[in-house]
Amino acid sequence: MNAKPFASAADTGVKTETLEVLADGVYALTAEGDPNVGAIEGEEFVVAFEARATPVMARQWLDKLREHTDKPVKYLVLSHYHAVRVLGAAAFDADVIIAHEATRRLIAERGKEDWDSEAARMPRLFKGADTIPGLTWPDLTFSDRLTIDLGGNRGELVLQHCGRGHTAGDLVAWLPSQGVLFAGDLVEAHAALYTGDAFHADWSTGTLDRVKAFGADALVGGRGDVARGRDTVDAAIEQTRDFLLVMRRIVGDVHGSGGTLKDAFTATHEALAPKYGKWPIFEHCLPFDVQRLWDELDGIDWPRIWTAQRDREVWDQLQG
DSSP: OOOOOSTTTTOOOOOOOEEEEEETTEEEEEETTEEEEEEEEOSSOEEEEOOOSSHHHHHHHHHHHTTTOOOOEEEEEOSSOOHHHHTTGGGGOOSEEEEEHHHHHHHHHHHHHHHHHHHHHOGGGGTTGGGOOSOOOOSEEESSEEEEEOOTTSOEEEEEOOOSSSSTTOOEEEETTTTEEEEETTOOBSSOOOOTTOOHHHIIIIIHHHHHTTOOSEEEESSBOOEESHHHHHHHHHHHHHHHHHHHHHHHHHHHTTOOHHHHHHHHHHHHHHHHTTSTTHHHHHHHHHHHHHHHHTTOOSOOOOOHHHHHHHHHHHTO
8 A cells, every 4th residue: 555645634625515404403414524513403492413623614504504593502512522523612602512421521631632633634624723712611411311302392302322432422312203313423324434532342332232223214424424214324323333343353353363553454454445445534544443443452441642643653654
């Protein structure tokens, strides 16, 4: 393999953003493999799901949403802590920012390092970086389940922690009355996985089992297309599981036989590329994915912090 440009630094092309109405008052914005965001209307307010990387980027999403509703954003739900998901929060002027309690811990522990790391990995997503006022902190956290009464006849929105997965603190947003699930980065539809802060065994087993058990009719993953219909939703979940299981098998075999991290990366690339190699962020993510899984096999349960320097070292070792 030839040396590749660092992460997504060379990805400078403009992506087409598409706002989809999934049900009455339920919206998703997709952008050709860029991070997805969503919103749910209550009777008198909006619940926004994900914040984007900067207030400037968030306002682009809000401008599209305002073509459909002028209700104020009362709640902003953060599915997890990564910078591209949280640092645009100021644009929403939300009354309450909600996250899992582990997400608050991760922000405190490594929020600034992650900000620097992701800005270098994905500079195009950080348009208007100078508008970021600082780290985003949740106002309300929970450990297992939280419900929001949407008012009127709109039912409730269920926020659920399904277990450790993409990070320690991922949560999903479930609309039982409409069968719509916002899954964050726990599920990707036709997009590669980033697992640099993941818990691969938990994610590929019990966590995805619990996500699947919702029986959603529509699923908005972290990137890629909205999955519509039970068969398509289940396929997106199983695609995510397959990516993880192949990684676990290949990296586990190399680690167990005394091979090197580079051997594991090369073998994993060869195994995954035929099916996933053309999907968004595959080449970007895989070195960090393999490094994290290797750490787990070395007995490092809690993910090591990614810094801009460590990013470059791993990239040069594996993709260089």
